[in-house]
Amino acid sequence: MAPYLKCVLLVAAFCAYSALGSFIICEWQSAFLSCPAGKTLNVTSGVFGRTRGNCICPSHNVENKNCTSSNSTSIVQGLCNGKNTCSLYASIYIYGDPCPGTFKYLEVVHTCV
Numbered sequence: 001m002a003p004y005l006k007c008v009l010l011v012a013a014f015c016a017y018s019a020l021g022s023f024i025i026c027e028w029q030s031a032f033l034s035c036p037a038g039k040t041l042n043v044t045s046g047v048f049g050r051t052r053g054n055c056i057c058p059s060h061n062v063e064n065k066n067c068t069s070s071n072s073t074s075i076v077q078g079l080c081n082g083k084n085t086c087s088l089y090a091s092i093y094i095y096g097d098p099c100p101g102t103f104k105y106l107e108v109v110h111t112c113v
């Protein structure tokens with residue numbers, strides 16, 4: 001295998017591993033978070049910002065790799081907890097902008113109870 005390709009595969013594997021167990025929505029995208037029938041969402045954390053380098057939602061605009069909105073977890077909990085499904089929009093209009101100029105994402109960790 002060409003060394004370059006090997007490197008690309010290693011990075012992809014690391015990125016997939018670092019995101020394991022979380023639900024990711026890149027900035028300006030929306031998605032539904034849901035549980036199986038009969039269960040409801042319990043959000044452990046919902047971090048809007050960028051905390052995993054350029055692994056997730058890669059972009060050229062990544063000036064700040066350690067940035068989190070201070071209130072995003074409570075906002076996501078308010079939108080989703082106790083529901084079977086909820087719609088999330090990864091936008092600065094909802095979570096504020098913890099690092100202008102950096103392309104961000106919403107990373108949600110939850111359980112179904």
Ligand SMILES: *[C@@H]1O[C@H](CO)[C@@H](O)[C@H](O)[C@H]1NC(C)=O
Binds near residue numbers: 042043
């Ligand atoms: C939701 O999870 C937290 C722990 O993260 C737990 O303390 C709480 O009891 C859970 N809520 C429900 C309704 O199960």
Ligand SMILES: *[C@@H]1O[C@H](CO)[C@@H](O)[C@H](O)[C@H]1NC(C)=O
Binds near residue numbers: 066
């Ligand atoms: C990220 O920022 C927080 C404060 O906002 C700081 O406590 C932490 O050490 C920083 N982590 C890295 C890896 O720079």
Ligand SMILES: *[C@@H]1O[C@H](CO)[C@@H](O)[C@H](O)[C@H]1NC(C)=O
Binds near residue numbers: 069070071072094095
């Ligand atoms: C969350 O915090 C940001 C500033 O960090 C603010 O712009 C936004 O209005 C806050 N949202 C809520 C719902 O409190």
